Structure formats: structure tokens, C-alpha cells
Amino acid sequence: VKVLTLARDLQRRRARERQGLFVAEGVRAVEELLRSTLRIRAVLTSPALASAPRGRALVDELRARGVIAQEVREADFASAADTDSPQGVLAIAEVPRRTLESLELPVRARLLVLDGIQDPGNAGTLLRTAAALGAAATVALPGTVDVWNAKVVRSAMGSLFHGAVYSSTWEALDTFLRDQSIELWGADRAGEPLGALAPPARLALVVGNEGSGLSERARVRLARRVSIPIAADVDSLNVAVAAGILLYELRA
């Protein structure tokens, strides 16, 4: 019952921040968590888990790793779950304590900065895209959805556990960019078209809110605004698709 209560409590961002814990739900997310160095505190299961072969394999793996899973009834599990059709497993793990100052960068490096991303699916896909395309880190600024939100965790598909993901203020980011000689570019519909631009050795790319784009606080800091040429009758690209194209084109 205690694990269940904790899992329910961690649905709120405030509780996650106070306790330094988050929830990874679903077979795949828990598998990825086991493959990471993050510390698992507790696991909650429901009878549904053992109905699929992959679920049974996960139960065996948890047992082999000495992780004690507590089983609750389907209805109780659903009350702590974030998905509509839960697979019957969630893990509570510790949010890694990472600060930007401890990040060591190679000579040529790319960073992705999230400025007011609101949709958890977009945030997760952005984390996954940055990790896949070799970004050294992703930095989430105030106004962005909590990256330890259950939906972000699921759509990041493990990149949140292995990758370097930081929450930061603008001021801490300013210091880091200056100390590490990193240039800040922003993705903006009205920016210079991608293609003719030669990126610097160290580049941080900032992407803005799905509806309103980059914040004023981002705009005043940019060395350059860059755009992806798109058809005139289309409003915009999805933010994760845009970040993918930019990170690929401007790769280190």
C-alpha cells in the first residue's frame, strides 16, 4: 500500500521535486531503467503483467536483480498509472542529481535547449532525438514541462535514463555557455535559412513553445536565428521534427 500511495503522489510535479523521485511506467520503460545506472526504489505490479511473455520475463529479471515488486489489484494499479491501458508495471526511481557545471564537453559539441516546450510527447521525442543525433546534453528551461513527468519518461524511450538531461535556469545556462565558449542559436521561422550557415565548434540550439515559439528571454541571447525552409501554405513543422533536421544538418 505504501508503494501505491507513493506512486500516486508522484503524479504531481511538486511531489516529484520534493522527493527527488519519478515513475517509469510500462514494460519497456522499466526494462530501460534496469539497463541504466539510475537507482530503483520500488516496483509496483498488477496481475496484468504476468499475462504477457515479455511481462513475465521482466518479473524474472526484477527478481534476479533483487528488486522487490509489490503486487496490487488492477483497479489500484490503474489509480497510480498514467496510461489508459496499463501493462501492469511501474518503477519508482531516483531523479539523478546532475548539474551543468559537472558536464564535460568535447572540442566540438552540440546541445539542445528546451524553452517552454509544453507537450510531454514532444518533450520526450526531443530528448530521444537529441540523444540519437549525438547531442552532449539537453537542457530544460523554466516554462518547459517537467522532464520527469510520466508521459515524457515514456516517450523519451530510455534516453532520459542514459542521456545527459539537465534542468537549469537561464542564468545558470548563461554562465555555462560563456565558460564553455558555446554559441546559442535559436530555431525561428523568421531566421536565416539553414543550408548556407557554417556552425561553430560548440553550438547550443534552442527550440521554443509549440504555439508561440521562442521566448523573449531566449531571443535577446541568440547569436543567430535559423529557419528550415518550408512550404508557404504550411504553418510550421512539429518542434521535434524541426529539432531533428537542425541537429542533423548542424551536427558536430
Add this chain to the structure above:
Amino acid sequence: VKVLTLARDLQRRRARERQGLFVAEGVRAVEELLRSTLRIRAVLTSPALASAPRGRALVDELRARGVIAQEVREADFASAADTDSPQGVLAIAEVPRRTLESLELPVRARLLVLDGIQDPGNAGTLLRTAAALGAAATVALPGTVDVWNAKVVRSAMGSLFHGAVYSSTWEALDTFLRDQSIELWGADRAGEPLGALAPPARLALVVGNEGSGLSERARVRLARRVSIPIAADVDSLNVAVAAGILLYELRA
């Protein structure tokens, strides 16, 4: 009541196919629909719509265009809506009758082909990405989610109404590709790395299922398999992000 019943009925793919109708839900989707050439059959609203200025503006626009909206109670609207927090407006419109044979292509052209895409959000983002990056058409093959599904309609953000989206069998696509001298390339983790490849004048890019990738029916037809180099510890890119990078890199 008749519009309400019809809207509820159109939640099922079979009903949409039989009637040749689909539902666009939400202020933005209905605004986009009004800007397109698609024929609107009926509009359903709830009191919630008039509570936002943009909603009231839409009511005025519908009236000015002679579209008669039927208002129902909140609970009834919710029973026909696809979203959890409905904005109180949906339109029922005719699925355009488009066949591949009627599509006229420029000398250099790009097409996107969907082979078993299952997630409606991914399908919608793929349609939006293809339209934005100048693809002449997107073709949905059997095994792909219905592109007139309410979630696809929403995440395509209008590109489904203006753009050239076709549903096709493999056989009809074969004929079209041959008659139009279009080469078929597939996105595949094990393919040749992007970068060294010079694309042909007319290229169709096929992307596969989120979990299992390209189908066997796709594989046997490919002139080339192409991959985006990604970090070893990341499983894959999101399919819409991958398509975005490939369509941008291989643009006409």
C-alpha cells in the same frame, strides 16, 4: 440529434469509409477546414465554444459562410468528441475522392509512403512534415492507421485538407511508380548511411511501422535502403523525425 448521431457513428473507421465522411474536431481544425476546398456537411457545437473569443469568432465565421451549426449539451458533445477536454466544436466533412492516377508530378518530385504506421499522432505529424517539406503527395498503404481518424486529422494540422493524401494498395502504387518513373527508397536502420547518396529526380520514401519497421512487401520493392546515423545506445529515431530528416536531406 441527427448530427450528434452521425458524429458518434463516424468514430468508427468502417462508418467513415462507408459514408465517405470524417470529423474535424476543435477550433483550429474547423478553422483549417473552412480555409480548404473540402465540403462541410454539418457542424456540432456545445456551449463551451462561446466561452473563448476565438470560439465566438469561429461561430461568426460559420454563420457568415451559411454553415448551420447545431448546438447540443456539453455531455452529448463529449460523447461524440475524441478529445478529453473538448473545445465545443466539430465539423463533419466529405473525404475528398482522390486517386493516384490523377496526380500530376513536376520533373523533380518527392513522395512519402506510410507502410504500417500505427500511432495516429505519428501519422498526422508525418502528413504535416511531408506537406511542409514540399512532398508532392503522401500515400497511406494497408496496415496504416486510417488517415481520416480524428486524432490524425488533429495532428496533421490542416495538411490533410490542403495536401495531397492518398490511400492506396501496393499494386496501385506499383503501377503509379512505374508509369511515373519514381524510384522507391526505404528508411531502414541497416541501410546505407545518408550523406553519400545522390537521390534520383523522382523519389518515393517509404517509412515503416514504429515497432517492426518496413514490411516484407516494402522490402522486396526497394531500389535502396537508407539510414540516418545515430548513437549506438539509442534504439531509433521517432518515425516522423526520421522522415523529416530524410525528406529534408533528399529534397528535390
